[in-house]
Amino acid sequence: MPEHSAAETQLRSRLTELESRRERIVQDLSQPLDADPSEQAVEMEDDIALEGQAALVEREIESVRRALARIGDGSYGQCVRCGAEIASARLAARPEAALCLECATQDGT
Numbered sequence: 001m002p003e004h005s006a007a008e009t010q011l012r013s014r015l016t017e018l019e020s021r022r023e024r025i026v027q028d029l030s031q032p033l034d035a036d037p038s039e040q041a042v043e044m045e046d047d048i049a050l051e052g053q054a055a056l057v058e059r060e061i062e063s064v065r066r067a068l069a070r071i072g073d074g075s076y077g078q079c080v081r082c083g084a085e086i087a088s089a090r091l092a093a094r095p096e097a098a099l100c101l102e103c104a105t106q107d108g109t
Contacts, residue, residue, distance in 0.1 A: 004071050007095045011071070014095075015064045018057055025054045060096075067096040079103050 029050055033040045070076040077086050079100035086100045097104070 004076050007076065007091060008068065008071050010095050011064050011068050015061065015068070018061045018064065022054065022057045022061065025050050025057065029054070063096045063098070066098065070098070 029047055033043050067076065070078075070080075077091060078084070079086055080098045081103040082100065084100045084102070086097055090097050090101055
C-alpha cells in the first residue's frame with residue numbers, strides 16, 4: 001500500500017476548514033431577521049444563498065470523509081468505479097478524487 005500521509009494531512013486540514021465554514025454558515029442562518037420588512041427581504045435572500053453554500057459545503061465534507069475512509073481501508077488512489085489507479089497528478093489537484101480521469105470524464109465531473 002503506497003504511503004498517503006501527505007494526502008491524509010491535506011484532507012484532514014481541508015475537513016477542519018470545511019467544518020469551520022459550515023459552523024459559520026449555521027451561525028449566520030440562526031440570526032433573527034431584522035424588524036424592518038425591507039431589511040428582512042434582503043436578509044431572506046442572503047439566507048437562501050447561504051443555504052445553497054451550506055449544501056455545497058456539506059457535499060464537500062462528505063467527499064473528504066470518504067477519501068479519508070479510503071486511506072484507512074487501503075483503497076485510496078484506486079478508482080471506485082473501475083478499479084484503475086487514479087493519476088498522482090489528479091490526486092495532487094483533488095486529493096478527495098474517487099474516480100480516475102476517464103470515469104470522471106464520463107460522469108462530466
